[in-house]
Amino acid sequence: MVMSDAFWIILTGSLVAATSGLLGCFLVLRKMALVGDAISHAVLPGIAIAFLISGSRSSVPMLLGAAAFGLFCTVLIEVFSKRARVQEDAAIGISFTWLFAIGVILITFFADKVDLDQECVLYGEIAFVGFETWLGIPVAVWTLGVLLIFILAMIGLGYKGLFITTFDPEYATTLGISVAGWHYLLMSSVSVTTVFTFESVGAILVVAFLIIPAATAYLLTHKLKTMLLLATLIGITSSILGYYLALWLNASISGSMVVVLGVLFIVALAVSRGKRMQISAFS
Template sequence: MTFDVNAFLIILTGTLIAISCGLLGSFLILRNMAMIGDAISHAVLPGIVLAFFFSGQREGIAIIIGAGLLGILATIIIDYLSNKVKLQNDASIGVTFTWLFAIGIILITVFAGQIDLDQDCVLYGEIAYIPLDLIVTENNTILGPRVLWIAVINVILVLLYVGFMYKELKLTSFDRQFAQTIGFSTSFINLSLMGMVSYTTVSSFEAVGAILVLALLVVPPATAYLLTKKLKPMLLLTILIGFLTSLIGYYLAYFIDGSIAGAMASVSGLFLLVAIVYVTLQKRTSRKPIAMPTELKA
């Protein structure tokens, strides 16, 4: 196979997005908040559409702010419903995000023709068109694909966030009460994580769509979580799986001529399946000799 610049750009963008999502997703699943990730990835839609409509442009800070606000609003509504209204937690999540997502879809249909956004883009993004959409400066220098730059900025910010907040995130994820006791503001850390998840969702939205972001948020970290017991290896493994997902996903989509984002989600699922099978088999073979004496004692 010869070196294909387009393929390289798409895989690179996919990898960067998978890394941003995976790093944040690791903390989500450690905090048992995977479905909050689902809720946020659906709920940012109306923010994107409205910001798009009012600012009239696809790129730019307006969309990120609009969607970020909606993401945080969604977590606040969920929190309000389950703590103040006393609706059970899973239903609070379900009610909130389906409602916000429905608003988003209705807005897209109402504004159809006025904005360059459609239902397909919402569902699976347009990562395949990345190489066509270039940033060109005034003196005609081509700076490379716009969406790639967005992904680069996103991944830098996520790395900075995780780097600076590593201790806080780790402690609040594993021992919330202890973290509170020694004076960490758990609600601030939580809200900042939700803010980063919302921002990453939006930033990845154009490339992979609102729903498949969830696959990148949850599946590679879940795979890594099964294979290791320490946080740092888990994060590194997540990054590796993110890269492989992007690479193999691209060629799968290429060969069966389908959506790259869909293929990436499918491949990440395959990795998870392999990890599950591996772990269960290992448990079965290692269990017998160790488990016997403790059972006898009991």
Template sequence: MTFDHNAFLIIITGALIAISCGLLGTFLILRRMAMIGDAISHAVLPGIVLAFLFSQQREGIAVIIGAGVLGIIATLIIDYLSTKIKLQHDASIGVTFTWLFAIGIILITLFAGQIDLDQDCVLYGEIAYIPIDLWILPNGTIMGPRVLYVALINVILVIFFIMYLFKELKITSFDAEFASSIGISTGIINLSLMGMVSYTTVSSFEAVGAILVLALLVVPPATAYLLTSNLKRMILYTLIIGVFTSLIGYYVAYYINGSIAGAMAGVSGIFLLFAIIYSNFAKRIIIFSKA
């Protein structure tokens, strides 16, 4: 197969998004908060709409701030419903994200004449458009795909975030009570993580959509979780699975002439299926060897 420049751009962008989502998703999985990623990915829609109304831009710092604020608000609402109102945690997540997402849809409907924003675009995205969505300087210089730069910045920020707070994230993920007893503010760490998840999801929406973002947040880390009990190895496996999800997913979509984002999400599910089979097989071998 000959080298395709556009294919390379799509695959590398997908891989970068998979890396940033997977790194954050690892800690969501460990905290048993995987569906909060789903909640945030839907709950930020009102923030995107309101930010667009004020800034009249679909990308930029205003949209990121709007989405980040809504992501933190969603986290606070979920925490309040589950800890203060004593509503079940899964019910708290379901109520929060459906309510906020519905508000976003209503806002889009009400201001349809003022908003160049489509909920279907937010949900599904179109990673195939990356090669033609170019960053062009005022002097006419073409710098390349805009989303590729965004994805690269995301990866750098997420890596620095995890490196800076790795000890705190690790301790609060495995034992929140112990973390509190040694002076770590679990609330601040949790909000910081949710804020970073909000930023990463919204900055990835336009390229791949909420469905693939959620798949990359949850499935590669969940797959790695089945393969190892070591955190650093789990992170490494998550990154490898994310990169191969992007690579294989693109070529699956190419051969079936289908959705690239859908193919990538589907490939991630196949990796998870293989991990389930391997995990069950390994357990049977261990039980047989001890018999």
């Protein structure tokens, strides 16, 4: 069975969007959207080093190592803000720009050994997803599929822990639940997801997939479970529509997917506004 490129690209986009969207819900609710942004930039040096050592793009252990840089970034932010008493927004800004800068330096310096061009860093290569396959299915689909299953399992099993530490961390502490443990579990998941989705959508657009579907879903529902479901669906929709938008404009596929996400967000913003005005008109 040979599937068309279009199918694989949309599927890859959907997997990226679904995985990021699920994690993004928790980031948005924890008011850590920008930490997600920071992590997605900060994994760049890790990826560069992973490529340098393994010489390939799909060495899973290497990429997991790269994800450690994302965690390192959250630790760096904490060191800057808690120990050195830099205000938090600046701590985030300094940490990720610095790590990103180091990443760019590494890529330029080892340009002959690291097969990563700057374009890929910025907007990914989802168009070429079909180039590398295993058992007739693109490698990216395999890895992202496994990742999605992992994330789903984590959210399914850890739903209560994530829920309580997000809603009321202080209360969770009084029950003896480790708030820091859940925090780092979530941050590790975001780092790993960023690294694995990086190749498809690029470092900067990952953050769009993390935040926009979650924020859109947040506007549309008052239930956490519905929010998770909606974020996934919104991500998949944008992946389908974005592909055809890109085809029509002959432009970047991942960029187009995010443009669709942005438009969906604006629609949701208008709808939720309208609903609220209706309610206030009645009451």
